[in-house]
Amino acid sequence: MAATRNRTPPDPVAEGAVAAVLAAAGVAPGETVCVALSGGVDSTVLLHILARLRGRGGFALAAAHVHHSLSPNADAWLGACRTSCDGLGVAFHPYRVQVRRDDPAGPEAAARAARHAALARVPCDWLAFGHHQDDQAETLMFRLLRGAGVRGAGAMADVDPGTPGRLRPLLGLRRAQIVAYARAHGLTWVEDESNTDERYTRNLLRHRVMPVLEAAFPGAVPVLARAGAQFREADGLLGDLARLDEAACGGAMLERAKLLLLSDERVRNLLRWRIRAMGLEAPVRARLVEAVRQLRAAPERALRLPLGAVVCCAYRGRLWLEPEGGMPAPEVSVWYGEAELPWGTGGVVFVEAVGEGLSRAALERAREVVLGRRWAGLSLREGVGRPRRSFKNLCQEAGIPAWLRDGLPVLRVDGVAAWVGEVGVAAEFLCAPGEPGVVPVWRR
Known part of the structure; x- marks a missing residue:
């Protein structure tokens, strides 16, 4: 555990950086900001700054700590986080999770997944994380070395809207600035011993690669952080292009x-x-x-x-x-004359017509009209005088691939197939010229 007793006036740079991110996110009075509090220096400083700003901003402040049960010091860390919150008058939400040490994705990924799942349960409007500029540079390097594209190279954003939204108010600050703030304010924090274990890729980058890079290029960290911001802009523009192309x-x-x-x-x-x-x-x-x-x-x-x-x-x-695995299984629905019935992720729309589609009179005389899937023995005659064909033959004639057939909607009238999506209307239910009709349209 590290601490200092030296006290100095507030740091306008650090507090100004955090306040700017809150303003950019539009954090409103009465909303709750919850800090993902590990107990390390970064999240501890963030909690301290937000506690100083809450009166001015009018937001409620909370903190959540995830106990991974991986370190022998985990109980002590939880206790330290609780003490910090009690001292600042901050609501504290502890979560205990179990992490698979033999997870195929590795212990780092397993712990991260468990942590995010726990934090998703926190009752708040915004989750705030203590990531800083050095973390941003390391994240960019890590993702590029794994072959990330433009989106992955965008690394982390200071504001991610959502429910809850995500804030990273310290992204503009260096690790050294955060440690200096903590010492100047006499803050106490914990040190996770796993942060020095170079078997983990992120630690190897932090302790071996980044120092060499900074020695050769003194401005490497802020330059990499700026590059991440430019990649995020490029990813946003690619999203705008995709929307235009989709519409076209x-x-x-x-x-x-x-x-x-x-x-x-x-x-x-x-x-x-x-x-x-x-x-x-x-x-x-x-x-x-x-x-x-x-x-x-x-x-x-x-x-x-x-x-x-x-x-x-x-x-x-x-x-x-x-x-993968197909669309959600469609529900069997009884039709009572609605304009549309759900089918998978879309629906079947019943369009009023004259002289085409299904005979409205035949539908109204029926005891039961049901929209469902095909059944064993299903057959249909497509035109007067034509032979009745099996479902398989109908699909083959219509050129419907085998992988699509199980998802075809079938309108059954008193147990008889009256219409099959992509195939057509059965002869005995065809609408006569000038007669009111209903045209089923499968909207995927």
């Missing part, structure tokens, strides 16, 4: 022909952006390159291209993404 290509269900008019780079950027919008991890570049190659090589063919966490599906001039 038809929206959520992309028009394949329009998509393929874009350059390979823009197609990959759009797919990558859409995957992240689904809350999933984007695939490595090589997979996206191969996916675009296959789309161009067979512009008319139905394709199902695995991309890690998602699958890229192309069929009948449309292209969409769905989670």
